[in-house]
Amino acid sequence: MNIQELAGDIPRVGDNDIEGIDFITSGEQYLTFILEQEQYAVDILCVEEIRSWEAPTKIPNSPEYVKGVINMRGIIVPILDLRLKFNIGQPSYTEATVVIVLTLEAGQASRTIGFVVDAVSDVLNADESDIKKAPAFGGCVPQHYVAGLVNVGDSVVTLLNVEALQTLEPHKLN
Amino acid sequence: MSVDLSQFIPSFLEESFEGLALMESSLLSLEVDDKETINSIFRAAHSIKGGAGTFGFEKVTEFTHLVETLLDEMRDGRRAINPADVDLLLESVDCMRLLIEAARDQSDYDEAKVAQTSLDLSKSLAGSAGLPGEYEADAGNAAPPADGQQWQLTFIPELHLVKTGNDPLLLFNALADLGALELSAQTGGLPSLSDMDPEELYLSWQLILTSSASEQEIREVFEWVEDECQLELVRLTPEEQVEPEKPPAEAIPEQPITTEKSADAAGVPVADKKADKPQVKNKQDAGSIRVGVDKVDNLINLVGELVITQSMLSELGNDFELSKLERLTSGLEQLLQNTKELQESVMRIRMLPISFAFNRFPRLVHDLSKKTGKAVELIIHGEQTELDKTVMEQIGDPLVHLVRNAVDHGIEPAEVRLANSKPEQGRIKLDAYHLGGNIVIEISDDGGGINKEVVLSKAIDKGLVEANSSLSESQIFDLIFEPGFSTAKQLSDISGRGVGMDVVKKNIQALGGRIQVESEQGKGSTFRVHLPLTLAILDGQLVRVGSEIYVIPLIAIVESLQAKAELINRVSGDMLLYRLREDNVPVLPIYQLFNLPADTSEVENSLLVVVEADGQKVGLMVDDLLAQQQVVIKSLKDNYQQVDGISGATILGDGSVAMILDIPGMIQLAMKSAQKNQAQHYGSHALAGETVS
Numbered sequence: 128m129n130i131q132e133l134a135g136d137i138p139r140v141g142d143n144d145i146e147g148i149d150f151i152t153s154g155e156q157y158l159t160f161i162l163e164q165e166q167y168a169v170d171i172l173c174v175e176e177i178r179s180w181e182a183p184t185k186i187p188n189s190p191e192y193v194k195g196v197i198n199m200r201g202i203i204v205p206i207l208d209l210r211l212k213f214n215i216g217q218p219s220y221t222e223a224t225v226v227i228v229l230t231l232e233a234g235q236a237s238r239t240i241g242f243v244v245d246a247v248s249d250v251l252n253a254d255e256s257d258i259k260k261a262p263a264f265g266g267c268v269p270q271h272y273v274a275g276l277v278n279v280g281d282s283v284v285t286l287l288n289v290e291a292l293q294t295l296e297p298h299k300l301n
Numbered sequence: 302m303s304v305d306l307s308q309f310i311p312s313f314l315e316e317s318f319e320g321l322a323l324m325e326s327s328l329l330s331l332e333v334d335d336k337e338t339i340n341s342i343f344r345a346a347h348s349i350k351g352g353a354g355t356f357g358f359e360k361v362t363e364f365t366h367l368v369e370t371l372l373d374e375m376r377d378g379r380r381a382i383n384p385a386d387v388d389l390l391l392e393s394v395d396c397m398r399l400l401i402e403a404a405r406d407q408s409d410y411d412e413a414k415v416a417q418t419s420l421d422l423s424k425s426l427a428g429s430a431g432l433p434g435e436y437e438a439d440a441g442n443a444a445p446p447a448d449g450q451q452w453q454l455t456f457i458p459e460l461h462l463v464k465t466g467n468d469p470l471l472l473f474n475a476l477a478d479l480g481a482l483e484l485s486a487q488t489g490g491l492p493s494l495s496d497m498d499p500e501e502l503y504l505s506w507q508l509i510l511t512s513s514a515s516e517q518e519i520r521e522v523f524e525w526v527e528d529e530c531q532l533e534l535v536r537l538t539p540e541e542q543v544e545p546e547k548p549p550a551e552a553i554p555e556q557p558i559t560t561e562k563s564a565d566a567a568g569v570p571v572a573d574k575k576a577d578k579p580q581v582k583n584k585q586d587a588g589s590i591r592v593g594v595d596k597v598d599n600l601i602n603l604v605g606e607l608v609i610t611q612s613m614l615s616e617l618g619n620d621f622e623l624s625k626l627e628r629l630t631s632g633l634e635q636l637l638q639n640t641k642e643l644q645e646s647v648m649r650i651r652m653l654p655i656s657f658a659f660n661r662f663p664r665l666v667h668d669l670s671k672k673t674g675k676a677v678e679l680i681i682h683g684e685q686t687e688l689d690k691t692v693m694e695q696i697g698d699p700l701v702h703l704v705r706n707a708v709d710h711g712i713e714p715a716e717v718r719l720a721n722s723k724p725e726q727g728r729i730k731l732d733a734y735h736l737g738g739n740i741v742i743e744i745s746d747d748g749g750g751i752n753k754e755v756v757l758s759k760a761i762d763k764g765l766v767e768a769n770s771s772l773s774e775s776q777i778f779d780l781i782f783e784p785g786f787s788t789a790k791q792l793s794d795i796s797g798r799g800v801g802m803d804v805v806k807k808n809i810q811a812l813g814g815r816i817q818v819e820s821e822q823g824k825g826s827t828f829r830v831h832l833p834l835t836l837a838i839l840d841g842q843l844v845r846v847g848s849e850i851y852v853i854p855l856i857a858i859v860e861s862l863q864a865k866a867e868l869i870n871r872v873s874g875d876m877l878l879y880r881l882r883e884d885n886v887p888v889l890p891i892y893q894l895f896n897l898p899a900d901t902s903e904v905e906n907s908l909l910v911v912v913e914a915d916g917q918k919v920g921l922m923v924d925d926l927l928a929q930q931q932v933v934i935k936s937l938k939d940n941y942q943q944v945d946g947i948s949g950a951t952i953l954g955d956g957s958v959a960m961i962l963d964i965p966g967m968i969q970l971a972m973k974s975a976q977k978n979q980a981q982h983y984g985s986h987a988l989a990g991e992t993v994s
Contacts (some may be wrong), residue, residue, distance in 0.1 A: 184959060186960070187895035187944060202939075203939070205940055238940050240940060
């Protein structure tokens with residue numbers, strides 16, 4: 128029996144792979160979530176945790192999308208609302224509102240920021256080749272936040288650039 | 302069984318740096334015939350050499366050996382203590398530090414500087430042989446017998462020298478036959494091992510020959526290789542043997558570190574480099590801290606008490622009856638007391654005497670006064686005052702800047718001083734003391750002081766203030782901290798305190814401190830730095846504004862009071878002033894400044910917390926006064942950004958977050974927003990200095 132024949136017995140990704148270990152064979156993973164009607168996704172390795180909404184402490188004179196800061200196990204974490212940041216409609220805050228906390232390592236420092244989204248939906252596997260460039264046509268979300276688009280079935284998921292998400296506007300005087 | 306020596310390296314390094322600091326400070330205070338000091342310097346050098354030998358830091362051993370030899374001569378009285386040697390030894394201490402740091406980090410060091418200094422040392426050692434009969438040959442050091450003329454040779458062979466059958470060693474042996482030979486090889490041209498051709502010669506040499514031979518005779522030695530090398534032959538005069546002349550290192554091609562040299566030549570201030578250095582060191586040192594045994598003992602005692610209290614309380618809890626309530630409360634009180642003391646003691650472990658920051662200044666002033674040609678005396682007070690380690694690390698550079706400015710710009714040249722009937726020697730005083738919960742560091746000089754008119758007119762030229770504005774003295778002095786002042790070179794003609802002062806101020810503010818200037822023309826200036834004792838904890842007053850809770854640092858609070866309607870005045874449009882005895886205190890409504898909904902927007906009958914910052918009193922309008930408590934300061938910058946008027950955040954007992962108010966920042970915020978409002982009304986002319994004051 129030669130080696131090719133042996134290899135033929137190993138299940139390939141997509142057809143009859145062993146359940147639960149598909150993440151070993153596939154590409155990058157992304158956490159998808161819903162804002163209004165659309166699906167967005169961020170690199171899953173940046174996700175620190177997913178929390179429910181609690182009213183944060185306001186930061187004086189902050190931009191509207193900065194909801195305030197919360198105490199996450201002794202760390203002060205700012206909470207940003209993605210709907211407001213992207214200017215897609217007014218959010219409502221209930222106990223079911225979801226906050227995705229993202230940590231971005233940049234050299235020695237790391238930064239942790241929570242983002243308010245409507246709902247978390249799925250984990251998405253996408254190879255680099257699956258990611259398409261976003262066309263530069265309008266839309267509310269500024270281009271530099273968008274890392275690319277991924278087709279999932281009939282729908283399209285927008286991959287967000289975590290680094291860009293973490294950029295903050297300086298405070299202005301009222 | 303073999304012992305792993307590497308585990309002792311950190312303590313060797315620590316001791317070495319302490320030894321170097323000791324050598325440096327002793328050298329600076331070294332006086333003629335001071336046997337004791339010389340001995341202690343020698344001992345420090347000796348133990349560094351010994352340790353370095355044990356751990357295989359050969360470069361350190363080699364270099365320190367030269368230093369030790371020189372010191373040994375001084376110790377035995379074979380060599381008189383003179384300023385040139387002391388300077389050379391100070392240089393050597395720098396080199397030793399470089400070498401040890403390089404050994405620690407396994408990094409490169411300034412080879413040119415070390416080579417130059419070791420050459421100078423060798424020269425000086427060789428020169429000492431000029432005293433006939435007094436010199437005994439040291440076993441490890443081929444110091445020459447005492448006769449003849451000194452020659453300095455730079456020998457740079459071409460790469461193929463050995464291929465033509467010549468051997469430098471033979472040449473050197475021939476030279477050694479002529480007299481005593483000191484030589485040092487320059488290894489800067491060595492390629493990496495993979496690029497190395499073993500048949501090529503990458504080295505070059507610096508040689509000092511003490512010999513009665515003529516130039517002709519010396520050149521004859523090199524006759525065979527004349528066309529295959531660069532040879533420089535310089536006859537050294539006795540002065541030159543001490544004074545470092547043009548760096549021979551420059552003559553050598555492929556010397557790796559020439560930028561450092563040229564930076565020196567371009568007159569970059571010494572302290573600039575000095576200022577960079579500790580930062581690197583601090584990062585490395587962050588791992589350990591030396592604590593007095595008494596502090597640790599105290600801590601152990603406190604923990605003992607805590608354990609007793611704990612066992613008492615748990616016994617009480619085993620079969621608790623209401624009748625024991627009193628004992629429970631007293632037990633809890635004791636626990637509170639224990640915890641508080643424990644916290645204080647733990648904080649004290651991080652406290653170091655400020656001499657850690659001050660001890661670099663004697664050297665700095667020594668070097669600067671040499672560079673500027675001004676005689677400056679440095680007086681240090683209060684070096685035992687303790688300060689948190691993190692604060693200490695970060696305050697070093699701003700202090701260096703202030704001291705350098707004081708020498709550079711504060712102290713006038715000797716002629717000017719004499720003309721103004723001042724002593725020729727300038728005086729700079731460093732002082733540190735506690736004031737309330739703060740520490741104050743003063744840097745004062747008896748120099749020319751700051752010329753207010755010149756500062757003001759420069760500020761007007763630069764558009765920092767309006768031409769006709771009238772500023773108070775302290776406001777004028779504060780202008781030197783404006784960023785616009787920092788870049789202007791021509792400012793050095795007014796006592797020029799401008800260079801980089803904005804950075805100094807920023808650094809101090811980042812530590813939660815502030816800086817004040819006092820100056821009297823002709824008499825000198827004082828820079829006063831106020832710093833919090835620790836960055837971690839503060840005593841705070843909790844206040845409520847609307848639904849938000851804020852923490853006001855207790856240290857800023859003058860008093861809290863219920864506003865009385867008849868004491869409120871509205872002036873110049875709609876500015877609120879509260880009459881506090883003889884003072885008129887401007888009222889700052891927090892809700893307005895921070896854009897919040899509040900319980901009441903009426904000042905009448907609301908609560909005022911009178912706070913003071915930078916000599917300015919302000920009444921903060923709040924809805925409610927809550928508890929006073931110690932809060933742990935958490936940075937907002939880590940995950941968010943600096944927010945005007947907020948110095949940080951803290952976590953309250955219930956787990957919620959509260960913002961800590963930054964009083965000076967709030968006052969500035971209020972000024973800015975007032976200026977903005979006025980600008981909107983009256984066009985772009987913001988009226989500086991006419992807001993809250």
